[in-house]
Amino acid sequence: MEYIITYHCENSYKNPVSGAHWQFLVIPLEDDTQKIESINFENSLLEKGEYSINGFGFKTLRFKTSKTFSKVTFTVQLKLWKENINPFNFTPETDPTGSFDILDRLDFKTNHQTFLKSSKLTTLVNQEKFSYTFSKDLSIFQNLQNLNNFLFEHLTFETNQTAVNTTLEEVITKQKGVCQDFAHLFCAMGRENGVPTRYVSGYLHQGNGYFRDSQMHAWVESFIPTIGWIGFDPCNGILAATDYIKVAHGRDYNDCPPIKGVLFTSGENVTSYKVQVESAQQ
Amino acid sequence: MGKIQNQIFSSYQRDPVLYDEIFNNKGEIKDIYSRLFELYGGHTIKEYVHLNDKAKSSFFNQGITFQVYGEKESTEKIFPFDLFPRIIDPKEWEIIERGAIQRSKALNLFLWDIYHDQKIIKQGVVPLDLISSSANYLDQMIGLDPPGKIYNHISGTDIIKHNDGNYYVLEDNIRCPSGVSYVICNRTALKRALFGVFNHYKTHTVTNYAENLLDLLETVKPNGIDIPNVVVLTPGMYNSAFYEHSYLAKTMGVELVEGRDLFVENDFVYMKTTRGPERVDVIYRRVDDAFIDPLEFRADSALGVPGLFAAYKKGNVTLANAPGTGVADDKAIYTYMPDIIKYYLDEEPILNNVHTYHCSKPDELKYVLEHINELVIKPVDEAGGYGISIGNRLTKEQIEKVKAEVKAEPRKYVAQPIMSLSVHPTYIDDTESFEQRHVDLRTFTILGKDKEFVLKGGLTRVALKRGNLIVNSSQGGGSKDTWVLKE
Numbered sequence: 028m029e030y031i032i033t034y035h036c037e038n039s040y041k042n043p044v045s046g047a048h049w050q051f052l053v054i055p056l057e058d059d060t061q062k063i064e065s066i067n068f069e070n071s072l073l074e075k076g077e078y079s080i081n082g083f084g085f086k087t088l089r090f091k092t093s094k095t096f097s098k099v100t101f102t103v104q105l106k107l108w109k110e111n112i113n114p115f116n117f118t119p120e121t122d123p124t125g126s127f128d129i130l131d132r133l134d135f136k137t138n139h140q141t142f143l144k145s146s147k148l149t150t151l152v153n154q155e156k157f158s159y160t161f162s163k164d165l166s167i168f169q170n171l172q173n174l175n176n177f178l179f180e181h182l183t184f185e186t187n188q189t190a191v192n193t194t195l196e197e198v199i200t201k202q203k204g205v206c207q208d209f210a211h212l213f214c215a216m217g218r219e220n221g222v223p224t225r226y227v228s229g230y231l232h233q234g235n236g237y238f239r240d241s242q243m244h245a246w247v248e249s250f251i252p253t254i255g256w257i258g259f260d261p262c263n264g265i266l267a268a269t270d271y272i273k274v275a276h277g278r279d280y281n282d283c284p285p286i287k288g289v290l291f292t293s294g295e296n297v298t299s300y301k302v303q304v305e306s307a308q309q
Numbered sequence: 310m311g312k313i314q315n316q317i318f319s320s321y322q323r324d325p326v327l328y329d330e331i332f333n334n335k336g337e338i339k340d341i342y343s344r345l346f347e348l349y350g351g352h353t354i355k356e357y358v359h360l361n362d363k364a365k366s367s368f369f370n371q372g373i374t375f376q377v378y379g380e381k382e383s384t385e386k387i388f389p390f391d392l393f394p395r396i397i398d399p400k401e402w403e404i405i406e407r408g409a410i411q412r413s414k415a416l417n418l419f420l421w422d423i424y425h426d427q428k429i430i431k432q433g434v435v436p437l438d439l440i441s442s443s444a445n446y447l448d449q450m451i452g453l454d455p456p457g458k459i460y461n462h463i464s465g466t467d468i469i470k471h472n473d474g475n476y477y478v479l480e481d482n483i484r485c486p487s488g489v490s491y492v493i494c495n496r497t498a499l500k501r502a503l504f505g506v507f508n509h510y511k512t513h514t515v516t517n518y519a520e521n522l523l524d525l526l527e528t529v530k531p532n533g534i535d536i537p538n539v540v541v542l543t544p545g546m547y548n549s550a551f552y553e554h555s556y557l558a559k560t561m562g563v564e565l566v567e568g569r570d571l572f573v574e575n576d577f578v579y580m581k582t583t584r585g586p587e588r589v590d591v592i593y594r595r596v597d598d599a600f601i602d603p604l605e606f607r608a609d610s611a612l613g614v615p616g617l618f619a620a621y622k623k624g625n626v627t628l629a630n631a632p633g634t635g636v637a638d639d640k641a642i643y644t645y646m647p648d649i650i651k652y653y654l655d656e657e658p659i660l661n662n663v664h665t666y667h668c669s670k671p672d673e674l675k676y677v678l679e680h681i682n683e684l685v686i687k688p689v690d691e692a693g694g695y696g697i698s699i700g701n702r703l704t705k706e707q708i709e710k711v712k713a714e715v716k717a718e719p720r721k722y723v724a725q726p727i728m729s730l731s732v733h734p735t736y737i738d739d740t741e742s743f744e745q746r747h748v749d750l751r752t753f754t755i756l757g758k759d760k761e762f763v764l765k766g767g768l769t770r771v772a773l774k775r776g777n778l779i780v781n782s783s784q785g786g787g788s789k790d791t792w793v794l795k796e
Contacts, residue, residue, distance in 0.1 A: 048615040050604045077575050079619040082449030082605050089604075089616065091572075134431045141448045144441040278448070289603045289615050 028111060028269055029064070029307035032230055034103045034243075034300075036286060041294035043097045048289040051088040052081065053103055053243070055229065055272050060112060066105040072096060083282060085275040106307070107272060114266035117254050120166040127163055129252035130221040139223035139250060141278065142214075148279035149215040149226075152196045157181075161220040167251045171259060172266075174216055178209055179264030191280050207280050209262040210245040214279065223250040225276040227258065228283040232270040232304040242300055243285050248276060272304065316350050317357055320742045321734060327745060328472040328731040330395060341396050341794070344509045349393065354741055361392055361736060364502040373494050373552055388491055389787030390498055391735050395748065395769045396510070402793045405468065405476060405752060406763045408660030411650060412481060413464040413754045413761070416637050418653035420460040424450045424633065434652055435645050445635035447598065449605065453622055455631045457529035457758035462593075462629035463522075464754045468660065470731035477661045477728060479749065481643065484635045485595045488768040489518055489753050490553035495790040496766070511795040513765035518753070519560035521764075525757030526591050529627050537590035537627075539563045540580060542571070544596050544612045554595050568596070573616030576623045591627040598632045641689045644723055663728055668719040677724040678712055684724040686711055701727060733789070735771050747772045750791065765793040 034053045055061055068076055074090045081087050088103065120126050129135050136143060145151065151158075159177055161170040181202060188203040195215055198208045210226050217224030224247055231244035246260040246267050258267025275283040285300075323332055331342040338346050352360070368387040397405070422429050423446070429435050440446050465486025467479045496515050500507065523539060530537035543554035545567050558565035564580060571589060572579055579586035594601060600610040605618035620626045636642070642649075644665035650658045666673040666684070677684060682700040698711045715722045732745035752767040769789040 048604065050615075079576055079616065080622065082447075082618055082622060087619075091615070133433060133437065137427045137430045137437055140437060140441045141451070287604050287608060289608070 028109045030107045030109060030230075030232060030272065031303075031305045031307055032103075032105050032107060032272065033303040034285070035100070035302070036102075037098070037100045037299050038288075038296055039098045040096075040290075040292055040296045042292050043095050044099075044290050044292040045095045046091075046093045046291040047099075048091045049089065049101070050079075050081075050287045051101070051103065051285060052085060052228070052275050052283055052287075053285050054086050054088060054105070055107055055274050056085060060110040061272065062108045064106040064108055066103070068101070068103045070102075071098070071100045083275065083277055085283070109269060109272060112269045114258070114268045117257070120168060120251065120253060123163065123166045126167050126252045127221075130167075135252070136221075142223040142225045142250070143218050143221070144278075145215060145218060146278035146281070148192070148194065148211050148281060149218065150195060151215045151219060152194075152199070157199045157202075159216045159220075161222075167222060167249075168254065168257065170220070171217065171222065171249050171251070171257070174213065175259045175261050175266075176264055178212055178216075178261035182209055182212070182261075184209075184262060191284070205242075206245040206260075206262040209260075210247050211279055213247045213259065213261045217247070217249050224248070225256075226279050226283065227267075227273055227276045228280075228285065229271060229273040229275075230302065230304045231260075232272070232306060243274070243302055244271075245280070246271060317352055317354055318346075318350065318734070318743055322744065324732075324745060326472070327729065328470060328474060329745065330470070330731050330733040330748065341398055345394070345396065345506065348506050348509065357392070357736065358741060360502045364390055364392055364498045367498045367501050368494065371494060371497070373490070389771075389773060390495055391771060391787055391789045392499060392502055393734055393736060393743070394499060394506075394790040394792050395733055395750075396792045396794060399794050399796045401476075402765065404659060405750075406765070408476070408478075408658070409464070409466045409468075409752045409754045409763050410761050411654065411656065411659050412466060412478065412646065413461060413483075413756050415646070415650040415653050416464070416481060416483060417458075417460050417756060419642075419649050420631070420634060420637050421458060422653070423636065425452065429649070429652055434648050435642070439639065439641050439645075440636065443636045443639055445598070445633065445639065447633035447636075449618065449622075450631070450633035454624075455529075456531055456624065456627045459529050459629075459756050459758065460631040460634045461637070462526065462529065462631075462756055464756070466660075466752045466754065467749055468752060469728060469749045472729040472731070475661055477663050478646070479663065479728075481638050481646070482751075483630060483638045484597065485550075485630070486751070486753070487550040487553055487595075488751055489764065490556040491788055492753070492764065492766055492768050492791070493518060493556075495768075495788060499790045510792060512792040513795060515764060515766040518764050519557060521762040522557065522593070522755055523561040523563070525755045525760055525762060526593060526627075526629055528757035528760055529629065530590050531624055531627055534590050538580075538588060539591040539593065540566045540571075540589050542566055542568065542592050542594040542596055542614075544600070548595070550595065557593070568611070568613045571614045571617070573614060573620050576616070576620045576625050578614065578617065578620050578626045589626060591629065593629050598635060601628070601632065640687070641723075663725045666724040668715055668722040668724065674715070674719050677715065677722075681708055681712060681724075683726060685727055686715065686722055686724050688721055689723055699727060730772075733769070733771070735773070735787070735789070737773070744775065746775070747777065748789070766791045 072092050074092045076088050076090050079087050159174050183203045185203040189208050198204045214224045227246050248256040248258045250256050260267050277283040430437050461483040465482035468476050492515050526539050541558040555565050578589045580589050596612050599607045600612045602613045602617040603610045604615045621628050646662050647658045666677050668674045684700045686698040688696040730747040733748045734743040735746040737744045748769050748771050750767045750769050753764040755762045769791045771787045773787050
């Protein structure tokens, strides 16, 4: 499958900015299933961009300027080939008890400690009100699928209720949120049950002609012993398949925000994003 | 209490329970100090007061001052300096020096391990919790190979002498340890005031610190660089250690820069100069991890350099000390130092650790509960002295309360014997006489690629309040010149 992805971002500032650095984490990662065929980026300040690798090993795109401005736009457009993915294409766990035993091993916990510990946005509270305990009679995969459905059923998707830095305490109280909140809660509950789970940032192809103010999508990947990392999208209650184009992963949103900026200014700013994902072949 | 017959020591009150650095337990002057004792004894108190004032003005004139944060009127203060030096015997120094190198090397190997294979954790020597719950463990450092495989280029080891006459390490400081400039300035001030006394002792120099620092920083240059361009990165003039940053840059003959003087392009670091951009290869940074790069760590940092971490990750620049090093100077890691030394070096620790009882172990818990009045009880996860109970200062009710807390959550507590820092005669302004004051010693160790250096001397810090054990400058501490004698 071939996709054409457009990431467009527009920033307006109340007071003039006299210099800035930006770092974008919006380029899909390349692996056996994803390949970038072409990429083009532009910014209204006509500054030269450069690629770099961030602390977690993902490719970023950077701009800096010493010009003075009060509005700036960025556009990244790329063509991506993605292999058709059958999310069930793995050998299922034959021995659930054995898998749970592996989760308990010190070397396993050590190797996966980054995605087992809680981070700022994946710290669980109010556990008496809202929790999910895995059953040792089921495989880990089945448990994760049940957790995926549990969140899909118990949380309502609603924008403007939460922000990128909303804690789980608030999400649990409201039981409302957007894809980041679903993903953070999945991460927290997966980790609580001893399953390494990471936050994934990327694009979701939701059908052609879909173009609106939209942020990037967020889902999760959990590591199942003997199988590996499997993607779940609790916001839609499904497994991550061909339409899920991964950019980066981290402990939570803070490890993979699409844009980071350092600005020499004071006062407020308004940001708007447009993300468009279209499949090239009908 | 024994009285000592000597002009300026005539009113010296010696408490025989304390370990005095210059008098033995019979009240006799120790051999190593006898000449100095005679030399100083030749002065009257009046002359001594005059010399002391002269030394103080030398500090002001050199601009060696510090600020105490949080005081209403932010005044520049001088670090109180005492003219009577501390002398360390060559044989004792040899142990301190070997011990400091051993600890620095073990910590370096520990850091390499916890950011690579993590064998020490997988084998159960150090608990996983200590790493995964540490705010100073940087996941971004996993799998990254720092140039020359060095993390803790500069270590400040805080050592005390207990009343058993042995040295014990209290803390390993391996983030941005400060204080070395005072060591050198104390020497300068003493030379100005009492040059003659140096003729009677063969004392190691301390002014070679900067050249050794530069030399060792050059050994950890990025690959492919012939002669590296080294800079000192400071948070700026409002930092309490700014004097030291500028001193080190000046004496190394390198540029002192702030974050805004540097920029990153295509993963290389450059310094802005009047002749255009100049590449920077090694950064001795005195800015904490969280602030070094707003694009990777704290986004609100105005002290850092956007893109610096990516340049570091790519191997194009060396940061000293390496990011993420702070995880190993945690109080909880300290308690595992003897195990860490044995694990990586297959050696017995040369310097003692203060023995630590882990209340999580049943037999140690039993000992702690039975000997609580001889111990200090510390929570493992608190910093800055919070939640510490000193056994011999508790009432009966308090003892029962602490015991109950420890029993309820044994994993949360460790216990250590109550240490008694040695004392040294120190001139006290208020009484215009010498009195016993507690002292410690901060040594400075530099690790380079296959090379190391320990400054022969160190910062002897003095607790100026009678009976006080806290020697920090912000808590009213002073310092002494520290002489390491040649064989």
